[in-house]
Amino acid sequence: MSLIGIDIGTSYIKGAILDLKTCRYEHVLRIPFPDPLPLKDTFRCEFDAQGILNEVSYMTCQLANLDPACDGIVMCTQMASMILTDEAGKTVSNCIGWRDQRASMPHPSKKGSYHDVIKSRITTEQRAELGNELPVGAPACFLFWMKENGQLKSNVIPVTLADFILANLCKTRPTVDPTNALSYGLLNLDTLQWHQDVIQQLGLGEVRWPAIVSDGQVVGRMRLGGRDIPCYAPVGDYQCALAGAMVKTNELSLNISTGSQVSRITNHLEKGDYQSRPFFEKQFVNTLSHLPAGRALNILVDLLTEIERQTHGTVQDPWNYIAEAASDADDSDLGVTTTFFQGPCGSRGNISNIGERNLTVGTLFRAAFMNMTENYYACALRIWPDCSWENLVVSGGLGRKLLLLRQMIKHRFQSEIRLCQVEEDTLLGLMILGMVFSGDARSLQAAMQKVLKLSNIDIE
Helix, strand or coil, X not given: CEEEEEXXXXXXXXXXXXXXXXXXXXXXXXXXXXXCCCCCCCCCCEECHHHHHHXXXXXXXXXXXXXXCCCCEEEEECCCCEEEECCCCCECCCEECCCCCXXXXXCCXXXXXXXXXXXXXXXXXXXXXXXXCCCCCCHHHHHHHHHXXXXXXXXXXXXXXXXXXHXXXXXXXXXXXXXXXXXXXXXXXXXXXXXXXXXXXXXXCCCCCCEECCXXXXXXXXXXXXXXXXXXXXXXXXXXXXXXXXXXXXXXXXEECCCEEXXXXXXXXXXXXXXXXXXXXXXXXXXXXXXXXXXXXXXXXXXXXXXXXXXXXXXXCCHHHHHHHHHHCCCCCCEEECCCCCECCECCCEEECCCCCCCCHHHHHHHHHHHHHXXXXXXXXXXXXXXXXXXXXXXXXXXXXXXXXXXXXXXXXXXXXXXXXXXXXXXXXXXXXHHHHHCCCXXXXXXXXXXXXXXXXXXX
């Protein structure tokens, strides 16, 4: 039995054949996610929805030709990217990305930004019911901005990127599963249904919301090679990556990539001073996301390589040199705060205590890694105050690449680290979920055990 797996990520759109018999993903295809459209309004971040649909459709057909006997399609998607459609599924907006900042613009009421006004209309109790998570880039914020500016038509349907693509490929109505519904900023975690009170308070009552379906539900069928192939409800890439890292309830997860998250899987909803998100099989995740990682470090890299880029047009990959220089450098009194973007740890970064001899590439990045480590530890204490985790699971490209960072984390946490050894954790997550969705495995744990038995992955 095999499935087609599609991961619509922030940096790349990836696809593969997921062989459920051998527990391997094969014929991995990868194309860069398109650049944002060149808009005059720098607050907006939008993409060509039809172009993305065409790319995914072509990739799906390529994979189907490589495996004409595939038995289904599973997808995960970057969370909070949204497209508005009409009842017929026709787009009435571009794809609005999660990096969109229009809600940070001043509100005409002069009571702060649109985001500030949204927060003022939601009670503390409601905010907890929504998962303590309503970033500027959430669809609820896009929609509120549109409503306040007379740009929101009645009866439009806000659809996640993957659900839009799947609805078009299957020619069916779009739906959404709880892992992706949470990213709208309007899901009531107590009921796993749309939070109608908050929707009315934000003036979004005329919007038509997609039906929320359970994870693993078949939401359409795609015609491939003369057969109707079942397509399962797309899931959030964040939850999919946790499944791919095979995180257990007694482990603390640190995903370190473009962005970063500290996460804990729980067997029931536990509200607190962190974000709460649905997981699979009626579990939940406590997390703190948008922590400084690769995107923040690239600010420093871009500064150091600016002259070469402007002079020669290109620059060689500097990361091997950076990693070696940081490892060779001694600890110094140079300070780096990596919170260059809004997040749980702050919104302004800095380089401080610069002396005549302490500012080198090695000391700069060593100090940045130390600051990232302190951020992770502070966030871990918020989501798991008694520190009773058995070990840490480090995943993500940056977490695998930077040995020094892992060593710093291990020393600060005084915990053993289990490194997620697979580069494509979302594709492995799709395989594990696909086993459960298709009935090949009775549970996530059973699917994980099968993967461990039949592959060379070692999670000990």
